[in-house]
Amino acid sequence: MNLFREDWLMPSFPTAHTNCADPGSLVFYHSRTCLVRLPPSPPPSLPTTICSMPIAQMYCKVSAPQVHHIPLQSTFHGVVHSISTPEAQVHQYRGIKYASIPARFRQSKLFTSYKSSTDATKYGPICPQYKSRESIEEAMFGLSDDNLPKQSFKQNEFECLNLNITAPAGLNPHSRIPVMVWIHGAICLLLLTEELIEEQAPAGSTTEAALVHRSTLIGKPIIMVTFNFRLGLFGFAAGPMLREDNKAVGDEGVGNYGLRDQRKLLEWVHHFIGDFGGNPSNITLFGESTGAADIVSHLLSTANETRPLFHRAIVQSAILEPNAPDVSAAGWHLSRLMSALHITTVEQLRAIDADKLFAYGLTLRNVDDGVFFRSGWRSCFQPDDAHLRDHHAFSELLSIHKIPKRPSRSPHPNAGLTAFHPPANLQPLVIGDCASDSSVWSLHAAQWTAPAVVRRIKAVCQSLSKGTNLMHAYDISPYTSDDEVVQRVLDLINDARVAWPTECVAQSARRDRGGHGVWRYVFDQDGPTVNLPHHAVDLVYLFDNVPLPESVRSPSSSMMSFYGDFCEFDDVDEDSDDSVVIGDEDGCSWIQPCVDVWSYTHVRDTMQERWIAFANGEAPWNDEKVFVFGPEGESGERSACIFDGRRRRQVWKEAFEPLGMQVVHKVGLELSRGPPVEGILDIFFLSFHISHMHSGLAFIFIGFGLAEHLFLRGVVTDSMVSVFKIVVIQGV
Structure with missing residues (x-):
C-alpha cells in the first residue's frame, strides 16, 4: 500500500x-x-x-x-x-x-x-x-x-x-x-x-x-x-x-x-x-x-x-x-x-x-x-454554608491560596482575567449544565405515581419534616395529578443529580481558587430536533454536525428581524425580565419555532469561540458573571440575579442543604430508577413488554441484561432470572 x-x-x-x-x-x-x-x-x-x-x-x-x-x-x-x-x-x-x-x-x-x-x-x-x-x-x-x-x-x-x-x-x-x-x-x-x-x-x-x-x-x-x-x-x-x-x-x-x-x-x-x-x-x-x-x-x-x-x-x-x-x-x-x-x-x-x-x-x-x-475530596460537593460549618483538612490547606484579581492591561475586555497564577493542581475551570439534563431519565420518571413518589421520598429522607419540606419545594403531594407529577419528578431529579451538584462543585472550586478562575454557564437553548434543552444538546452546537430540520433552515423574515433586534447586544439590562413574549395587543401569544438558522448559528458560533478562547489561555467571559446560551438564540454574560431565575438556587438552599448532598443525591438516584420492581408478576410484565415492543436478538439481550441486573440488586432470585429469560425468548 x-x-x-x-x-x-x-x-x-x-x-x-x-x-x-x-x-x-x-x-x-x-x-x-x-x-x-x-x-x-x-x-x-x-x-x-x-x-x-x-x-x-x-x-x-x-x-x-x-x-x-x-x-x-x-x-x-x-x-x-x-x-x-x-x-x-x-x-x-x-x-x-x-x-x-x-x-x-x-x-x-x-x-x-x-x-x-x-x-x-x-x-x-x-x-x-x-x-x-x-x-x-x-x-x-x-x-x-x-x-x-x-x-x-x-x-x-x-x-x-x-x-x-x-x-x-x-x-x-x-x-x-x-x-x-x-x-x-x-x-x-x-x-x-x-x-x-x-x-x-x-x-x-x-x-x-x-x-x-x-x-x-x-x-x-x-x-x-x-x-x-x-x-x-x-x-x-x-x-x-x-x-x-x-x-x-x-x-x-x-x-x-x-x-x-x-x-x-x-x-x-x-x-x-x-x-x-x-x-x-x-x-x-x-x-x-x-x-x-x-x-x-x-x-x-x-x-x-x-x-x-x-x-x-x-x-x-x-x-x-x-x-x-x-x-x-x-x-x-x-x-x-x-x-x-x-x-x-x-x-x-x-x-x-x-x-x-x-x-x-x-x-x-x-x-x-x-x-x-x-484526602478530603468529598468536601468538593459541600455547599458554601456546609463548608463554613465543617472545615476539612483539605479545604483548610487550599484556603491559603488567596489569589487577588489583577487589572487587565490588554485591549481585550476579558484577556486580563486569567492573569492570576494559582497552584498547578487548581486548574482554571469552566462549568455548567443544561436546563433539562434529567431528560435521560424521562422514561423511568413517567412510571411514577404521586403516592409512590411521596412514599419513596419519605423513605430516603428518613425525616418527616425534611422530606415534607422537599416535597413542598417541588409541589409534590399524594394528590398531584399523574400528568403533573412526572414533570415535577423530572425537575427534582435534574436538580438532585446534575444542577445542584454542579453548583456545589463550582462554589467549592471558586472558594479554593480565592474567588476567581471559575467560569459558570447555563445552557438553555433547545435542540434543533427536540424542542427541549435536553441532556447533551450542547454537544449538537459545540460539534456542529447534526443536519438541521427544514423548519430550522427556513426562518421567516419577520422572525429574523425580531431576533436581529433582540439579540443585537451581548448583554441585557440586569434589572429587566429574563424572558420575551411575542403576541398581540390583546395579550394573546403564539408559539414560534424554538430554533431557526439564526439562533442555531449564533449559539453555535458563540459556544465554539468561547471554548477555543479558553483553550488558548483567555478568559471566556467575566468570571464574576454567568454566561447564558439560549433560549431563542440569546447568549452573553448575565448577572447572578438572572442566574437565580434560570436555576432553582433558592429551593436548593431551603430544601437541599438541610438534607445534605448524600441524601439529596440518593433521592435523585432512586427517583431516576423509577418505581421498584417488587415481584415475579412485575418481572413477567416487563419481559413481555420488552419482547413485544422490540423484536430480535438485540432485545433478548436486553431482557437478559435486565434480569441479571435485577438479580445483582437482590430484587429477584436466581431461579426467577431463568424464568425471566424464558419469557423474554418466548415473547420475541
Missing part, C-alpha cells in the same frame, strides 16, 4: 467512522458501553466564494499528511479530513495506541514501541460493549436511523486503548499550539437499566474536526485528542479480591481502571504531542455527562495534586457521584456478579469471554479505593 499517494479531496460531508475520536464526522457523544453517531453536516462558515464555485473547481490536490516523530522513532501516516477547505486544512491521525493492557482488571501501561512506519489512517477498536438496536441518535436527538450512515465498530478488550489526533495542517514541533483532550460521556439505555450506561463511540466518530477547523478560521488554532478507554465491568470492577490480586503484581489501588487509562492518555499526550505540533504545557481537558464527572475525579485525584497533566478544564453537565462506594461495597456487587456466573476466583472471572460479560457491570463507576482520590 502506497501511503504517500496523492488524493483528490473535495470539501464534503464527513463520512461515518468507527472510532470515538473522529471530530468531523459524528457528534462527540460517547458513553461507557456504545458509540453515539450523529450525521454529518456541511463545514461551518464555508466562504461564499467557495460555495459559489463550479463543482469542478472545488477539488484541490493534497498529499497524505505524515509526522516524523523523533522521540517515538516512527513516522505516523494520517489522512486529510473531509471538512478541510483551502483556508483551513485539517489533518487526522487515527487509532494510535497509547497504552497496553497486561490482563483484565489490571492497570494499563504506557505504550511507546512503534514500528518505523505507523499507519494512522484507520480508527482503532473500542472496548467491548452492548450494541443497542435503537440508535442513541434516535433516542437522544430524535434523528431517524434512515438518515444516518451505517457504522460498524470493532471491539477488542485488549486493543481498545487508542487515540486520534486532529490538527490544523502545516504544524511542526515548534508550533506548540494548545491541545484540547475530550473525555466522552454516557447515556441512559432506558429499557436495560435505571442507571446511566456508557456507550463508546469509536474514537473518531464525533465532530472535533469542526472545532479544529473553526479554530483555524478565527486565528486561534487548536489540536484535539479523542480516545477510547475501558468501560463498565472492564473499566470499573473492584473488590477486596481484586485489590489483593493487583497488589501481588505491584499495582497500587484497585478498580478505576478506566480513570487510570485516561491518566495514561494524558501521560502520552504530555510526552509525545509536541512532535504533532501541540504544546504539552497547554492542555485543556473537557467532557460531558460521565466524562465531565471523570474530569472532576481527575481534579480531585492524588495524581493531580502531585503531578498535574492538564492546565484547565471544562465540565459540561456532569453526572456526578458524590457517594462513590469504597472497596468493600464495590466488592459486594462483584461477589454477587461472580455468584451469578457460578465462579469463585479472579482467574475464573478473567477466563470468561468478554462477550458473555456485556450484561454485567454496566453501571459500575468510580470507587474510593483510598489511593486514587486525595
Whole structure:
C-alpha cells in the first residue's frame, strides 16, 4: 500500500467512522458501553466564494499528511479530513495506541514501541460493549436511523486503548499550539437499566474536526485528542479480591481502571504531542455527562495534586457521584456478579469471554479505593454554608491560596482575567449544565405515581419534616395529578443529580481558587430536533454536525428581524425580565419555532469561540458573571440575579442543604430508577413488554441484561432470572 499517494479531496460531508475520536464526522457523544453517531453536516462558515464555485473547481490536490516523530522513532501516516477547505486544512491521525493492557482488571501501561512506519489512517477498536438496536441518535436527538450512515465498530478488550489526533495542517514541533483532550460521556439505555450506561463511540466518530477547523478560521488554532478507554465491568470492577490480586503484581489501588487509562492518555499526550505540533504545557481537558464527572475525579485525584497533566478544564453537565462506594461495597456487587456466573476466583472471572460479560457491570463507576482520590475530596460537593460549618483538612490547606484579581492591561475586555497564577493542581475551570439534563431519565420518571413518589421520598429522607419540606419545594403531594407529577419528578431529579451538584462543585472550586478562575454557564437553548434543552444538546452546537430540520433552515423574515433586534447586544439590562413574549395587543401569544438558522448559528458560533478562547489561555467571559446560551438564540454574560431565575438556587438552599448532598443525591438516584420492581408478576410484565415492543436478538439481550441486573440488586432470585429469560425468548 502506497501511503504517500496523492488524493483528490473535495470539501464534503464527513463520512461515518468507527472510532470515538473522529471530530468531523459524528457528534462527540460517547458513553461507557456504545458509540453515539450523529450525521454529518456541511463545514461551518464555508466562504461564499467557495460555495459559489463550479463543482469542478472545488477539488484541490493534497498529499497524505505524515509526522516524523523523533522521540517515538516512527513516522505516523494520517489522512486529510473531509471538512478541510483551502483556508483551513485539517489533518487526522487515527487509532494510535497509547497504552497496553497486561490482563483484565489490571492497570494499563504506557505504550511507546512503534514500528518505523505507523499507519494512522484507520480508527482503532473500542472496548467491548452492548450494541443497542435503537440508535442513541434516535433516542437522544430524535434523528431517524434512515438518515444516518451505517457504522460498524470493532471491539477488542485488549486493543481498545487508542487515540486520534486532529490538527490544523502545516504544524511542526515548534508550533506548540494548545491541545484540547475530550473525555466522552454516557447515556441512559432506558429499557436495560435505571442507571446511566456508557456507550463508546469509536474514537473518531464525533465532530472535533469542526472545532479544529473553526479554530483555524478565527486565528486561534487548536489540536484535539479523542480516545477510547475501558468501560463498565472492564473499566470499573473492584473488590477486596481484586485489590489483593493487583497488589501481588505491584499495582497500587484497585478498580478505576478506566480513570487510570485516561491518566495514561494524558501521560502520552504530555510526552509525545509536541512532535504533532501541540504544546504539552497547554492542555485543556473537557467532557460531558460521565466524562465531565471523570474530569472532576481527575481534579480531585492524588495524581493531580502531585503531578498535574492538564492546565484547565471544562465540565459540561456532569453526572456526578458524590457517594462513590469504597472497596468493600464495590466488592459486594462483584461477589454477587461472580455468584451469578457460578465462579469463585479472579482467574475464573478473567477466563470468561468478554462477550458473555456485556450484561454485567454496566453501571459500575468510580470507587474510593483510598489511593486514587486525595484526602478530603468529598468536601468538593459541600455547599458554601456546609463548608463554613465543617472545615476539612483539605479545604483548610487550599484556603491559603488567596489569589487577588489583577487589572487587565490588554485591549481585550476579558484577556486580563486569567492573569492570576494559582497552584498547578487548581486548574482554571469552566462549568455548567443544561436546563433539562434529567431528560435521560424521562422514561423511568413517567412510571411514577404521586403516592409512590411521596412514599419513596419519605423513605430516603428518613425525616418527616425534611422530606415534607422537599416535597413542598417541588409541589409534590399524594394528590398531584399523574400528568403533573412526572414533570415535577423530572425537575427534582435534574436538580438532585446534575444542577445542584454542579453548583456545589463550582462554589467549592471558586472558594479554593480565592474567588476567581471559575467560569459558570447555563445552557438553555433547545435542540434543533427536540424542542427541549435536553441532556447533551450542547454537544449538537459545540460539534456542529447534526443536519438541521427544514423548519430550522427556513426562518421567516419577520422572525429574523425580531431576533436581529433582540439579540443585537451581548448583554441585557440586569434589572429587566429574563424572558420575551411575542403576541398581540390583546395579550394573546403564539408559539414560534424554538430554533431557526439564526439562533442555531449564533449559539453555535458563540459556544465554539468561547471554548477555543479558553483553550488558548483567555478568559471566556467575566468570571464574576454567568454566561447564558439560549433560549431563542440569546447568549452573553448575565448577572447572578438572572442566574437565580434560570436555576432553582433558592429551593436548593431551603430544601437541599438541610438534607445534605448524600441524601439529596440518593433521592435523585432512586427517583431516576423509577418505581421498584417488587415481584415475579412485575418481572413477567416487563419481559413481555420488552419482547413485544422490540423484536430480535438485540432485545433478548436486553431482557437478559435486565434480569441479571435485577438479580445483582437482590430484587429477584436466581431461579426467577431463568424464568425471566424464558419469557423474554418466548415473547420475541
